[in-house]
Amino acid sequence: MAKNKINRIPIYAVIFTVVLKLLFLLTHYIQEDAFITWRVAQNLLDYGVIGFNGETKISASTTHLYVFVSYLFNLIFGKEYFIEPLLVFNSILFTIGTLFLANLTLKNPWHKAIFIFLIGILPPGVKISILGMEYGILFFLEMALLYYGFSKGKRWALIFLPVLIMFTRIDTVIFLGIVFMVDVFWNRKMKWNYVFGGILGLLSVLSFNWLYFGELVNNTIVAKKLLYEHNFTFEQNLNYFLVSFGNFWGMLKLPGNFNPVTVIVLIFELLCFIYLVRQREKRNYFLWMIFIFGWAKQIIFLSQKSLFDWYYWVPQLLLFVPVLIFVLEQKERRNLWLSLLVVFYIVPMLAFQTVHAIATGNGEWNYRRGIGLFLDAFEKDKKQWILLEPAGYIPYFSGLKTIDEVGLVDKQIQTEVKKDKAHYWINTVKNRRPKYLLSYKNLFQGNDALYYQTHYKLMKEFRIKDNLKSDHPILEKIYHLKPSGTDYNLYIKID
Incomplete structure (x- = not known):
């Protein structure tokens, strides 16, 4: 027994x-x-x-x-x-x-x-x-x-x-x-x-x-x-x-x-x-x-x-x-070996992962998911398209049809990459004309700025610095210690 x-x-x-x-x-x-x-x-x-x-x-x-x-x-x-x-x-x-x-x-x-x-x-x-x-x-x-x-x-x-x-x-x-x-x-x-x-x-x-x-x-x-x-x-x-x-x-x-x-x-x-x-x-x-x-x-x-x-x-x-x-x-000094491993590797790794999980969870679940929820509330027609990267949180929570920059969820963009890799993004916008663009960059600057200014307007700016807040001081310190996320500009088609 x-x-x-x-x-x-x-x-x-x-x-x-x-x-x-x-x-x-x-x-x-x-x-x-x-x-x-x-x-x-x-x-x-x-x-x-x-x-x-x-x-x-x-x-x-x-x-x-x-x-x-x-x-x-x-x-x-x-x-x-x-x-x-x-x-x-x-x-x-x-x-x-x-x-x-x-x-x-x-x-x-x-x-x-x-x-x-x-x-x-x-x-x-x-x-x-x-x-x-x-x-x-x-x-x-x-x-x-x-x-x-x-x-x-x-x-x-x-x-x-x-x-x-x-x-x-x-x-x-x-x-x-x-x-x-x-x-x-x-x-x-x-x-x-x-x-x-x-x-x-x-x-x-x-x-x-x-x-x-x-x-x-x-x-x-x-x-x-x-x-x-x-x-x-x-x-x-x-x-x-x-x-x-x-x-x-x-x-x-x-x-x-x-x-x-x-x-x-x-x-x-x-x-x-x-x-x-x-x-x-x-x-x-x-x-x-x-x-x-x-x-x-x-x-x-x-x-x-x-x-x-x-x-x-x-x-x-x-x-x-x-x-x-x-x-x-270890037959001799096993407890010492195990203690050294736990104290100098396992615990620091666990602490690192805990901080990483809290910070990244804030950047992903609270911030990126928040962008998806914003679009979900704003756009009721789920047949509208958005061009963005990556294709996880935001498409999932917005419910919009999606073109991702890499082509994981939409094959047509791969055709544009094969034809002209340097300009596939703007070519996709011109050919597909999605209602929404979500970009890391300011699209109103650069070689194609005139096209974007003519056909799209800036709808909202999403900034990761605005998401590094919490009622709990320890969480807020972790958020600032390891800010997770990317600044985005959301554009909507005007014609």
């Missing part, structure tokens, strides 16, 4: 960690792109079409599976009340995923419990749980594949889970491929059920894209590549990589080209990994999988200049796993 109680400790850690992290919901820190996925889900609910603007089909979201999950939550809880239940669901799935990972790499129930809690309160663990993106589901599925498919040898997991993983994000082919290569190298034979599951997953998502959208890869990938592609020299690419490495490889962003925290943590991660794999434990099988994947994912995405935080959350956590295992399994 006592042994059963001890074995339940990791389950209690899952519950405790989830409940504790729910406090972050109070910050209203939700990633902009989550609202793109949720609008796609609501478009499916309203029009029966996976799209963003009415009956036009477009893969505006990076994830198909999460669109369907969001659709179900909208259906069950309603458009007004689905967000909090969905965020709780994401947090639960992610934390169960950390339980799977703990079971793969640790034996002692108390070590597992501490591991689950500590990895859950690191910045990527918090963001995966509460920012509304698809990574809670993805982390759960990937760790479930390792646990049930490669540890327990369940055939259903090897066949079925790769399909769900690929439908969550198509770039998970990196994870599935690394797992396959490590498994073949380790066991000197192939798991044919897994090969079949991988092929089935790839064929399923590509076939779905082609048959439904008429494209092999998601529109989001095509749009970003088209707009952000640059012809850099090797030296420029290398410099770009090194600058990005400092901010995306580790968990702490610092201004400048060099991030000493990232370098120190990277070296410690490597040393801990080498120390652990030299012990020749069964778990090395999984440590090699997650560590090689972490490196591969980071290097591939950094080299492709994919500078979006969420691409790096899972690798950041998996690369830190050896550090936690190393500290927890």
Whole structure:
């Protein structure tokens, strides 16, 4: 009986960690792109079409599976009340995923419990749980594949889970491929059920894209590549990589080209990994999988200049796993090691993430959402168009049809980029004539000022400095410490 109680400790850690992290919901820190996925889900609910603007089909979201999950939550809880239940669901799935990972790499129930809690309160663990993106589901599925498919040898997991993983994000082919290569190298034979599951997953998502959208890869990938592609020299690419490495490889962003925290943590991660794999434990099988994947994912995405935080959350956590295992399994002075880790890394990271979440939540939920609500109240005709960037909060809360600068939610702007990348914005305005323009810049200055002055008038200025206020002095200090948001000018068509 006592042994059963001890074995339940990791389950209690899952519950405790989830409940504790729910406090972050109070910050209203939700990633902009989550609202793109949720609008796609609501478009499916309203029009029966996976799209963003009415009956036009477009893969505006990076994830198909999460669109369907969001659709179900909208259906069950309603458009007004689905967000909090969905965020709780994401947090639960992610934390169960950390339980799977703990079971793969640790034996002692108390070590597992501490591991689950500590990895859950690191910045990527918090963001995966509460920012509304698809990574809670993805982390759960990937760790479930390792646990049930490669540890327990369940055939259903090897066949079925790769399909769900690929439908969550198509770039998970990196994870599935690394797992396959490590498994073949380790066991000197192939798991044919897994090969079949991988092929089935790839064929399923590509076939779905082609048959439904008429494209092999998601529109989001095509749009970003088209707009952000640059012809850099090797030296420029290398410099770009090194600058990005400092901010995306580790968990702490610092201004400048060099991030000493990232370098120190990277070296410690490597040393801990080498120390652990030299012990020749069964778990090395999984440590090699997650560590090689972490490196591969980071290097591939950094080299492709994919500078979006969420691409790096899972690798950041998996690369830190050896550090936690190393500290927890110290036979001598374990408490000292653990205390040093908590005091000098975990707590500062948690404090950093708390401040970041409060400040960014204010800039996103209170400020950018406020612009959307202003437009929603002002413009009752939801068939009117707005041209802006980004396509998250403001289109979601305004309900207006949307053209985004990148072309994530509207393909026609990609045609303008291909024709004349330098002038695609003004050409889009002239050809599409949207009723509203929301710009970072003053459109009444510059080469095209006369056109804008003739056809549009300045309707309202939105300034982030006006949003850095609170009745709570501590919150106001945090807002000023890290102001989050962008100044906007809203223009309305006059002819």
